[in-house]
Amino acid sequence: MEAIGWVAVASVLGAAICMGIGAIGPAIGEGRALAQALSSIAQQPDETSTITRTLFVGMAMVESTAIYCFVVTMILIFANPFWKYFLSTAGG
Template identity: 35%
Template sequence: MQYIAAAIAVFGASIGAGFGNGKVIAQTLESMTRQPEMSGQLRATMFIGVALIEAVPILGVVIALILVFM
């Protein structure tokens, strides 16, 4: 049962992060096409957002490891 719970935790975290990254990148590209003069600032903000979103699957893996080894 622990293995199934760990798999669900990693699966949910990775699906959520993939959806979140796609949304952030799509909206940033849309904003860059509307305001090209802001592209540098938008790109920097996008990288910060993507980094924060990528923290979610890492936490999911940590939770999965805790579930497996406890």
């Protein structure tokens, strides 16, 4: 296999690992945050609006990690910075 083929394989594998790990972490974090928020609401129903607002802000911050992983994955697949280098060395 030529060098450009190895770059393609490495890019796809890197993107798959990035999305795999990048989706598992935030999913676990969001699940734990929701469980704690529901437990807090069950204990103090008067503070529901404050707990819910804080929960949504926290979940947005946790979800941003998954979004960053998605962006890195899209860069690796569609805008890989190594493609130009290998195409120029291959004479393409």
